[in-house]
Amino acid sequence: MTETGSVPLVALRGVTKRFGDVVANRAVDLEIGRGEVIALVGENGAGKSTIVNMLSGVFPPDEGTIEIDGAATGFTGPAASVEAGIGVVHQHYMLVPTLTALDNIALQASELGLWKIDRRALGDRAGAVAEALGFRFDRDQRIDSLDVAHQQRIEIIKALIHEVRLLVLDEPTAVLGADDKARLFDTISGLKRQGVSVVLITHKLEDIFAVADRAVILRNGAVAADLPVKDLSPETIVTHMVGSDAEARSELEIQPETVHPEHPVGEAVCRVRDVTLRRPNGSVAVSGLSLDLHAGEIVAVAGVDGNGQSEFVHCLAGLQRPDEGEIDCLGLNSRARTWSPARLRRAGVSHIPEDRRHSGIVAEMTLAKNYLLSHLDRPDVFRLGLLRNHHLGQVVDGLLNAFKVRAPGSGALMKTLSGGNQQKIVLARELDGDPKLILATHPSRGLDLNTIAFVHKTLEQTRDAGKAILLLSSDIDEILKIADRIIVFAGGRTFGPAPCRDLTRQTIGAWIAGHEDIEA
Amino acid sequence: MDEVVFLSGLLAAGIRLAAPIALAAIGETLSQRVGVINVGIEGIMLVGAFIAVLLAVQSGSPWIGLLGAILAGIAMASLHAYFVVTLKTEQIVTGIALLFLGLGLSGYGYRLTLGELGAAVKVPGFRELDILGLADLPVIGPILFGQHALVYLAVASAIAMAWMFRATRLGVIIKAVGETPAAADSAGIHVDRVRFLCVLAAGGFAGAGGAFLSTAHLWGFVENMTAGRGFLAIACVVFARWNPVLAVLVALVFGIADAAQIRLQSIFPAVPYQFFVIAPYVVAIVSLAVGSRSSRMPAALGLPFAKPR
Numbered sequence: 001m002t003e004t005g006s007v008p009l010v011a012l013r014g015v016t017k018r019f020g021d022v023v024a025n026r027a028v029d030l031e032i033g034r035g036e037v038i039a040l041v042g043e044n045g046a047g048k049s050t051i052v053n054m055l056s057g058v059f060p061p062d063e064g065t066i067e068i069d070g071a072a073t074g075f076t077g078p079a080a081s082v083e084a085g086i087g088v089v090h091q092h093y094m095l096v097p098t099l100t101a102l103d104n105i106a107l108q109a110s111e112l113g114l115w116k117i118d119r120r121a122l123g124d125r126a127g128a129v130a131e132a133l134g135f136r137f138d139r140d141q142r143i144d145s146l147d148v149a150h151q152q153r154i155e156i157i158k159a160l161i162h163e164v165r166l167l168v169l170d171e172p173t174a175v176l177g178a179d180d181k182a183r184l185f186d187t188i189s190g191l192k193r194q195g196v197s198v199v200l201i202t203h204k205l206e207d208i209f210a211v212a213d214r215a216v217i218l219r220n221g222a223v224a225a226d227l228p229v230k231d232l233s234p235e236t237i238v239t240h241m242v243g244s245d246a247e248a249r250s251e252l253e254i255q256p257e258t259v260h261p262e263h264p265v266g267e268a269v270c271r272v273r274d275v276t277l278r279r280p281n282g283s284v285a286v287s288g289l290s291l292d293l294h295a296g297e298i299v300a301v302a303g304v305d306g307n308g309q310s311e312f313v314h315c316l317a318g319l320q321r322p323d324e325g326e327i328d329c330l331g332l333n334s335r336a337r338t339w340s341p342a343r344l345r346r347a348g349v350s351h352i353p354e355d356r357r358h359s360g361i362v363a364e365m366t367l368a369k370n371y372l373l374s375h376l377d378r379p380d381v382f383r384l385g386l387l388r389n390h391h392l393g394q395v396v397d398g399l400l401n402a403f404k405v406r407a408p409g410s411g412a413l414m415k416t417l418s419g420g421n422q423q424k425i426v427l428a429r430e431l432d433g434d435p436k437l438i439l440a441t442h443p444s445r446g447l448d449l450n451t452i453a454f455v456h457k458t459l460e461q462t463r464d465a466g467k468a469i470l471l472l473s474s475d476i477d478e479i480l481k482i483a484d485r486i487i488v489f490a491g492g493r494t495f496g497p498a499p500c501r502d503l504t505r506q507t508i509g510a511w512i513a514g515h516e517d518i519e520a
Numbered sequence: 521m522d523e524v525v526f527l528s529g530l531l532a533a534g535i536r537l538a539a540p541i542a543l544a545a546i547g548e549t550l551s552q553r554v555g556v557i558n559v560g561i562e563g564i565m566l567v568g569a570f571i572a573v574l575l576a577v578q579s580g581s582p583w584i585g586l587l588g589a590i591l592a593g594i595a596m597a598s599l600h601a602y603f604v605v606t607l608k609t610e611q612i613v614t615g616i617a618l619l620f621l622g623l624g625l626s627g628y629g630y631r632l633t634l635g636e637l638g639a640a641v642k643v644p645g646f647r648e649l650d651i652l653g654l655a656d657l658p659v660i661g662p663i664l665f666g667q668h669a670l671v672y673l674a675v676a677s678a679i680a681m682a683w684m685f686r687a688t689r690l691g692v693i694i695k696a697v698g699e700t701p702a703a704a705d706s707a708g709i710h711v712d713r714v715r716f717l718c719v720l721a722a723g724g725f726a727g728a729g730g731a732f733l734s735t736a737h738l739w740g741f742v743e744n745m746t747a748g749r750g751f752l753a754i755a756c757v758v759f760a761r762w763n764p765v766l767a768v769l770v771a772l773v774f775g776i777a778d779a780a781q782i783r784l785q786s787i788f789p790a791v792p793y794q795f796f797v798i799a800p801y802v803v804a805i806v807s808l809a810v811g812s813r814s815s816r817m818p819a820a821l822g823l824p825f826a827k828p829r
Contacts, residue, residue, distance in 0.1 A: 056706070058706070058827075077708060078705065078706050078707065078708040079708030080708075082708060088706075090706065092702075093703075094700075094702060094703040094706040094707070095700070095703055096695065096696045096699045096700040096703050096704075097699070097700065097819075098695070098699050098819075099692065099695060099696065099699070103692045103695075104696075104703075106689050106692050107689075107692050107693065107696050107703070107704065107707045107709070108707040108708070109689075110707075110708060112689050113689065114688065114689050114690040114693070115688050115689065115690065116687050116688050116689075117687060117688060117689050117692070
């Protein structure tokens with residue numbers, strides 16, 4: 001076959017994939033041209049990751065074919081996909097944390113054989129790839145000592161160490177701050193100039209407009225729209241994503257900068273005084289932190305990940321104590337022996353953890369039992385020390401309804417739910433039972449637009465009901481949308497707290513970068 | 521000078537007692553590094569010890585016995601591998617089953633074959649080497665130059681394995697499979713195949729450890745003659761933080777403790793001998809209690825790997 005421009009690099013023809021009764025992809029047709037950047041968008045469960053897994057040879061399609069250079073290809077496994085010139089950066093990085101960056105690259109480089117690794121030659125090869133991308137590459141760093149942005153760069157180098165014609169990036173921007181995101185987009189543009197095709201999977205509209213040539217929008221496993229980006233507006237994309245479901249769209253309403261109405265603020269539930277927090281490795285993450293949290297307000301904590309935000313939330317949840325300074329929260333003091341997660345929970349602190357899969361849910365347990373984890377003190381679900389399963393089921397079913405969780409019922413296993421529905425359950429669980437202070441860490445990370453809108457609305461309603469909410473977020477839009485005040489952690493110190501309505505996006509951006517306000 | 525002779529004898533004996541533990545520990549290190557714990561190596565060692573004696577008697581060569589023991593160890597381990605890697609059963613439970621299987625098979629097999637002949641069986645065993653004729657050197661001679669061939673092989677394989685982990689892609693693959701199997705899988709590595717083969721190799725080491733007991737350390741088989749050495753080997757692996765060379769050194773500590781207790785029994789006849797016999801096990805418990813605090817085991821140890829759907 002001749003190499004003509006009309007033959008796409010990779011094409012999916014009528015690809016269908018089922019898992020049991022669930023159809024993940026339905027007759028998907030998708031063509032990827034050479035040097036083209038395609039944004040693959042859709043809500044959680046729209047079938048994006050299934051396409052990635054088929055392209056990377058993790059599993060084959062049930063029906064239809066994948067063509068490369070016009071020839072039908074049956075991948076026998078991930079190695080065959082690499083051979084065909086497809087590199088994938090998975091959403092959950094496929095890196096071995098205890099190995100060095102270079103060894104992680106060696107893992108994938110099957111051409112090295114099984115015996116002695118020529119680390120110098122491989123390091124030079126990886127270094128050349130890194131240089132072409134404009135990355136700094138420290139070959140001997142262990143992966144677990146790198147932040148997510150650096151880990152992602154190692155993943156990209158790992159993918160590009162082989163000759164790659166198509167690079168698939170699965171939700172690459174979900175965990176990146178603004179700077180790193182901009183750098184990633186530069187990288188993508190650079191690859192495009194070299195003739196590499198890129199498939200960018202994303203939830204975020206801004207990503208599409210930043211780099212993509214064409215947007216392919218998936219809905220319920222099928223292609224809902226396949227259009228050049230220049231013909232698209234945010235509204236049309238949203239329409240294609242959520243379909244004609246009027247209720248879903250009404251919840252979405254993309255408002256420009258919302259005007260912040262005055263909220264009556266109640267008394268302080270939590271006082272933080274001159275707190276110093278250290279990272280697990282002992283370095284000071286933030287010092288001189290003072291903050292009051294009042295009933296009826298949402299206070300956002302912003303900053304690049306790793307500047308002490310996680311440690312701060314851990315302190316308030318009772319998982320650790322401040323290294324210096326003290327916290328008074330709902331009658332408990334951080335220096336007292338009573339500063340424990342159980343006591344704080346009983347006093348009314350609830351915690352929506354940062355890493356849902358790790359510390360938010362137990363995937364192997366039912367929804368009802370997952371609910372119970374935070375409500376073991378609830379008197380009505382026990383009788384004579386025995387669990388009243390039926391009653392618990394009714395309670396949880398009620399919550400599933402109230403939070404519009406798509407689940408068969410309270411007896412379903414947590415792992416059978418999509419990420420968005422799992423997050424809704426965590427939210428439902430933590431907001432139930434009259435908490436006074438809610439620690440919401442990245443409550444909308446990795447969720448689709450509908451669920452994000454739902455989370456925001458719920459948090460606002462909770463605030464209006466007179467609760468104090470601490471919102472940890474790296475998304476400035478989210479903060480400006482729902483928070484009343486903001487405090488920024490950057491470079492070991494804090495900026496603010498200041499009311500959001502007095503601040504411009506530029507000021508917050510400058511704070512996050514560690515500068516005082518940029519004078520006009 | 522008496523003390524020096526005593527110490528030299530103690531060390532030489534300690535090495536002899538450590539060798540079977542060290543061999544099993546080297547294999548177990550490999551198995552655990554790849555994510556499979558095998559608590560049944562005691563059973564594999566017993567079968568190895570029995571097969572080594574049986575084949576040595578029948579063929580007249582301890583080397584044939586050793587080869588048979590290694591193959592028997594691999595066969596036993598393949599059973600473990602089939603259950604825990606292929607069928608993905610619980611590793612500890614399967615390992616315990618393997619332990620009792622080995623205990624029963626070796627005891628019964630011995631009674632069926634050699635046991636009937638009574639004590640008259642003459643086992644052709646291994647003799648200590650005399651490298652370059654230096655074994656008669658005072659003090660260091662018996663320690664460095666007068667050991668069994670298997671001792672040198674054990675040290676060499678531990679060093680080779682450490683080198684493999686550090687310098688080769690095979691080592692990287694093994695570490696990745698035991699640490700983050702999903703990452704290894706996405707790199708195109710057959711996780712279950714790597715695990716299966718490593719468990720087999722570990723079985724070969726345990727079989728060789730058993731052969732050392734019955735054809736080098738003693739010349740003959742006794743039911744349950746391992747007396748917990750398989751479990752000591754597991755303790756070595758953990759205490760050595762999954763480093764094969766360190767595992768050999770830890771095994772040496774256990775071996776010296778064992779050699780010391782035998783000598784102490786004769787020095788303090790008034791103390792009941794049982795107190796001395798427990799010495800190596802006390803060392804194991806104390807060292808685990810002290811050492812396990814800072815150790816970090818392979819993240820996927822004990823977890824079967826299921827490919828994404």
